[in-house]
Amino acid sequence: MPTTMLEVNNLxxxxxxxxxxxxxxxxxxxxxxxGLLGPNGAGKSTTIRMIMDIIKPDEGTVSVLGRTPDQxxxxxxYLPEExxxxxxxxxxxxxxxxxxxKGTPRDVARQRAMEWLERVELTDWVGSKVKxxxxxxxxxxxxxxxxxxxxxxxxxxxxxxxxxxxxVGLLKSLIRDLAxxxxxxxxxxxxxxxVEALCDRxxxxxxxxxxxxxxxxxxxxxxxxxxxxxxxxxxLGQIPGVVSMHRDNGQVTLMLDGTTPQQLLRTLVxxxxxxxxxxxxxxxxxxxxxxxxxxxxxxx
Amino acid sequence: MNFKKIWIIxxxxxxxxLKRPGFIIWTLAVPALAGIGLLIATFFGGQAGDFFExxxxxxxxxxxxxxxxxxxxxxxxxxxxxxxxxSSRESAEQAVRSQDADLAVVxxxxxLETGNVIIISPDGNLNFAAGDxxxxxxxxxLLAGAVSEDIANRxxxxxxxxxxxxxxxxxxxxxxxxGIIFNFILPYFLGILLVITIxxxxxxxxxxxxxxxxxxxxxxxxxxxxxxxxLAGKVLGLGALGLTQIAVWLMTAFALSGGxxxxxxxxxxxxxxxxxxxxxxxxxxxxxxxFAVLMGAAGSLGTSEQESQQxxxxxxxxxxxxxxxxxxxxxxxxxxxxxxLSWIPLTAPTMMMLRLSMGSVPTIDIIGSxxxxxxxxxxxxxxxxxxxxxxxxxxxxxxxxxxxxxxxxQA
Numbered sequence: 001m002p003t004t005m006l007e008v009n010n011l012x013x014x015x016x017x018x019x020x021x022x023x024x025x026x027x028x029x030x031x032x033x034x035g036l037l038g039p040n041g042a043g044k045s046t047t048i049r050m051i052m053d054i055i056k057p058d059e060g061t062v063s064v065l066g067r068t069p070d071q072x073x074x075x076x077x078y079l080p081e082e083x084x085x086x087x088x089x090x091x092x093x094x095x096x097x098x099x100x101x102k103g104t105p106r107d108v109a110r111q112r113a114m115e116w117l118e119r120v121e122l123t124d125w126v127g128s129k130v131k132x133x134x135x136x137x138x139x140x141x142x143x144x145x146x147x148x149x150x151x152x153x154x155x156x157x158x159x160x161x162x163x164x165x166x167x168v169g170l171l172k173s174l175i176r177d178l179a180x181x182x183x184x185x186x187x188x189x190x191x192x193x194x195v196e197a198l199c200d201r202x203x204x205x206x207x208x209x210x211x212x213x214x215x216x217x218x219x220x221x222x223x224x225x226x227x228x229x230x231x232x233x234x235x236l237g238q239i240p241g242v243v244s245m246h247r248d249n250g251q252v253t254l255m256l257d258g259t260t261p262q263q264l265l266r267t268l269v270x271x272x273x274x275x276x277x278x279x280x281x282x283x284x285x286x287x288x289x290x291x292x293x294x295x296x297x298x299x300x
Numbered sequence: 301m302n303f304k305k306i307w308i309i310x311x312x313x314x315x316x317x318l319k320r321p322g323f324i325i326w327t328l329a330v331p332a333l334a335g336i337g338l339l340i341a342t343f344f345g346g347q348a349g350d351f352f353e354x355x356x357x358x359x360x361x362x363x364x365x366x367x368x369x370x371x372x373x374x375x376x377x378x379x380x381x382x383x384x385x386x387s388s389r390e391s392a393e394q395a396v397r398s399q400d401a402d403l404a405v406v407x408x409x410x411x412l413e414t415g416n417v418i419i420i421s422p423d424g425n426l427n428f429a430a431g432d433x434x435x436x437x438x439x440x441x442l443l444a445g446a447v448s449e450d451i452a453n454r455x456x457x458x459x460x461x462x463x464x465x466x467x468x469x470x471x472x473x474x475x476x477x478x479g480i481i482f483n484f485i486l487p488y489f490l491g492i493l494l495v496i497t498i499x500x501x502x503x504x505x506x507x508x509x510x511x512x513x514x515x516x517x518x519x520x521x522x523x524x525x526x527x528x529x530x531l532a533g534k535v536l537g538l539g540a541l542g543l544t545q546i547a548v549w550l551m552t553a554f555a556l557s558g559g560x561x562x563x564x565x566x567x568x569x570x571x572x573x574x575x576x577x578x579x580x581x582x583x584x585x586x587x588x589x590x591f592a593v594l595m596g597a598a599g600s601l602g603t604s605e606q607e608s609q610q611x612x613x614x615x616x617x618x619x620x621x622x623x624x625x626x627x628x629x630x631x632x633x634x635x636x637x638x639x640x641l642s643w644i645p646l647t648a649p650t651m652m653m654l655r656l657s658m659g660s661v662p663t664i665d666i667i668g669s670x671x672x673x674x675x676x677x678x679x680x681x682x683x684x685x686x687x688x689x690x691x692x693x694x695x696x697x698x699x700x701x702x703x704x705x706x707x708x709x710q711a
Contacts, residue, residue, distance in 0.1 A: 052523040070526070078523040084516030089316065100308045101524035145520065 002029035005153045005184035006051065011060035013046050013208075020046045022208035023060070028153070028184045033175060035199035035216070036188040039293055043208040044188040045081055048157050051186075052078050064153060074103040077151035081158040081188075083142055087131040091122065091141060094130055095148055102149035109148065116144035120170070136164050143171060147178075154178060156187040160194055172198060192286040202285075206293050220282040223291070226256040228264060231277035239267055253281060301532070305525045309533025314540050317504050326500065327545050331552035361402035361430045363437075364392035369411040372441050379437055393420055405434055493546060494584045495623065495650050499616065501542030501588060502595040505534050509599030509688070510608040518692050527689035531681075535592040542588065576656055579666065583656075586673040587649025591619060593677075593684035600691030615646065622651035629654065633661060642669045645676040 006028040013021040021043040028034040038044050049055045051062050053069035064072035085094050092113055099109035117123050120140040125133060133141065139162075146154070156175075160168050175198060179185055189195050195202065195216075202219065204212035212219055230236070230252045236245065241259025245252055256264065261280045268275055317323055364386045367373060375383050384401065386392040392404035404420040411417065419426055419434065436456060443452040512518040521530060594615045602608030622629075622641055629638045633655045639662075641647040642655065648669040655661050 053526075054519070054522045073524060076523070078520060080516065080519035080523075082516040082519055084514075086316075086511075086517055087515055088320075097308075097312050098520060098524070101305060101521060103305075 002032070004028070005030050005065055006186060007061075007063040008047070008051065009061045009063070011047065011050060011062065012058045013043075013050060013055070014058050019208050021050070021057070024203075024205065024208070024210055025060075026203045026210070026213060028186045030152075030184050031179055031182045032184060032200045033179050033198050034184070034186045035195045035202035036186055036205070037190065037192075037195060037202055037289065038188075038205040039190070042205045044205065045157055046208075047205070048078075048155055048186075048188065051155060052076065072153075074149065075152045077146045077149065077154045079142065079146040079154075079156045079159055081161065083139075083162075085130045085138065085141060085145065087129070089130055090126075091117070091128055091130060091133070092126045094141070095145055098145045099148040102151075104149045112148050112150070113144070116148055120144050136167055139163055139167050140170065143174060147174075152183055154183055154185045156185070158189060159187055160189060160191055168194075192284065192289055196285050204289065204292060211292050212288070216285070217282075219288065220285065221280075223288045224281060224283040226261075227281040228254050228256065228261045229277070229279050229281045230254060230268070230275060232273060232275050234273050236268075236273060239264065251277075302525070302529055305529050306533040306536065309525065309530060310537035310540070313508060313534050313537030317508065317538060317541050318544070323504070323541070323545075327548050330549055334553065360433055362400070363430075363434065364395040364401035364404040366392045366404065366406040368409045369407050371411065372407060372438075376441060376444060379440075382433075383437060389418075389420075396420055396422060403430060403434075407438075492623070492654075493549060494580065494653060495587075495619070497542035497545050498584070498588050498591055498649070499619070500545060501538045502591040503612075504541060505538045505592050506595040506599040506608055506612050507605060508534055508538070509596050509692075510602060510605040513600060513602075513692055514604055522689075522692065527692065528685050531593065531596050531685050531688050534596060535589065539588055539592065579656055580653055582670060583649040583653050583673075586670070586677065587619075587653070589677050590645060590649065590673065590680055591615065593681050597684040597687040597691065600688040618646045619650050621647055622654050626654055634665075639665055643672055645673045645680075648673045 004027050008024060008026050011021050011024045012019070024043070024047060026034075036044050036047065046055070050057045051064065051069060053062075053073065062069050065075055069076075086097075089097070092110070095113035095116065096106065096109045099112065100106060104112065114123075114126070117126055120143060122133075122137060122140060122144070125137065130138060130141065146156075154175075159171055159175075163171065172194070175185055175187070187198070199216050201214060202212065202216050203210055231250055232252065233250060236252060236254075239254070241256055241264065242254045243257045244255045254264065265275075265278055268278075360382050362382045362384065365372065365375075365383045366386050366389050373385075375385065384395075386395060386404070389404070389406050392401070392406065395401040396404045402421070403426075404418075406418040406420070408414070408416040408418065417434070417438070421430075439456055440452065443455060447455070512521060525533075595612050598612035598615065599608045602611055622638075625637065625641075629635060632638075638651060638655055641651040642661075642665050652661070652666070652669050655665075
């Protein structure tokens with residue numbers, strides 16, 4: 001049984017007549033990377049802000065590490081979508097101050113700040129003002145600021161937005177390391193390829209409501225058409241149960257009806273077809289996302 | 301409320317604003333200007349001194365007296381040395397020209413009826429001292445023999461003024477020039493200093509809030525502390541900054557004047573009117589709290605520092621009204637408009653600080669202004685903190701008044 005680090009229960013936030021978040025429930029466990037997905041304006045940031053106790057929900061509860069959000073502040077690291085740091089402060093001072101605000105004692109904060117600056121390769125800039133740092137360096141400093149108080153739950157709101165490729169790589173490996181250490185990570189993103197590469201489970205929200213929730217692989221399988229991709233140079237000919245075949249540069253996509261991928265593979269082996277690669281075609285998350293979100297709007 | 305975090309924020313705001321070039325320049329500019337003023341005064345002081353010395357010269361002038369009325373032929377012994385009779389106007393003028401006399405005075409024949417006296421001076425000017433001397437000469441000679449010496453003395457010096465003012469407690473206080481300086485000018489000056497630091501501190505607060513908002517660092521800060529803690533920390537830290545500024549100013553004044561102004565400005569009024577100082581501190585705190593919170597709220601609403609400053613301008617203007625009226629109120633500290641503004645929390649602290657320095661104020665105004673301001677402080681803090689919290693998270697556009705009202709009701 002995984003340890004639940006974040007539990008969101010029937011969360012509702014309304015702004016006048018507009019319901020930004022509509023009865024949302026989900027959990028994030030220790031050691032997992034959880035993706036919070038949705039189109040712009042779906043309510044991701046509002047949800048995150050309620051988890052962070054920046055705004056109060058109208059209904060529902062948020063439980064962070066078994067406590068209320070205001071009691072758990074010091075154990076949560078937050079990388080907001082709108083990012084910025086004190087431009088006129090020195091790099092080290094920014095880190096120490098933000099760590100102190102999270103309840104880290106000053107001397108510990110100083111030591112951790114130095115460790116983090118080394119980890120993100122900013123040690124040479126320790127005495128510089130934030131405004132003298134390049135954009136990429138400021139982004140790395142921001143990661144350090146999010147993590148300096150050693151939080152157990154991490155919330156990243158659109159963490160990859162505006163990052164240069166080097167920092168995307170750095171952040172990806174940071175996130176993986178943190179998950180391996182047993183931290184719970186929730187991130188919102190709309191770059192589906194990154195979510196596919198990182199997330200264990202996802203929640204897709206649209207118009208404040210949950211439309212998909214669960215294991216990423218299971219969701220992809222569920223939404224995948226009965227299709228397989230086969231890499232072969234041979235001509236496959238007629239195969240029972242295959243309704244269409246589309247060849248593209250040595251890769252053939254076969255749509256199945258009345259047969260299983262397992263059976264198809266057996267048939268290919270029996271026919272002695274030289275198969276270089278064989279895979280069940282999982283629908284890309286991007287496609288699922290578009291289909292579900294569009295489907296949602298069709299209902300209205 | 302987590303007081304440790306409020307303290308961390310207060311310290312952060314204090315230290316980082318203390319290091320701002322703007323703060324250092326402004327804090328040093330005031331004493332520097334005072335120093336320059338002092339230098340100018342010393343430089344021109346020489347010339348001014350000559351003028352005053354001539355005007356109030358204690359040396360008695362030598363007067364060439366031409367008496368055509370016959371009333372002053374016997375010159376009293378005390379005037380014999382410097383009133384020298386001359387037979388004609390021409391010879392008296394000659395005496396002035398040859399500097400044997402400083403002035404020539406011609407008492408005309410019809411003097412008793414008309415009072416006509418011709419005074420001839422080398423440059424056509426008559427200084428006060430010489431004028432008084434001539435008047436005294438004429439009066440004393442007219443009275444001599446006609447009335448008793450006591451009466452003559454009283455007529456020449458009808459009163460020796462010993463002005464005593466009725467203090468707020470009903471006790472009398474010593475008056476005179478020193479009293480005016482201690483009771484009026486210095487407290488007024490101090491009142492203005494306090495008002496200035498209220499503006500400076502709350503201005504820094506606005507700037508600090510606005511910077512955190514525009515740089516978006518506010519999101520991280522608000523995920524660590526509550527909006528109330530943040531506002532409280534800023535108000536405390538920047539309030540301390542304002543007090544530091546006053547301390548620097550008073551200390552440089554102390555140093556520049558060799559201790560004089562420090563002594564006169566603080567110690568003496570404090571001894572003479574302690575209640576004024578206690579009240580000033582109360583109004584200072586109330587005024588600062590009200591303005592700091594309003595500035596914090598204004599800072600949270602604007603999308604840029606300029607925009608926030610425009611919003612805050614309304615409050616600054618309200619607070620500055622008493623300062624603008626100062627010249628008018630000086631003549632009557634208890635004029636109706638001054639009393640009305642004393643009861644409005646937004647203008648009360650500055651108005652009362654000015655009025656208190658100008659003279660006695662009705663007790664009811666003191667009580668009323670303190671009670672109303674004190675009562676409005678929690679309300680302003682409540683509303684200000686709400687607006688602050690919500691305003692901080694609104695990017696992109698400035699909320700309209702209606703939106704602010706809606707936010708307040710929803711919050």
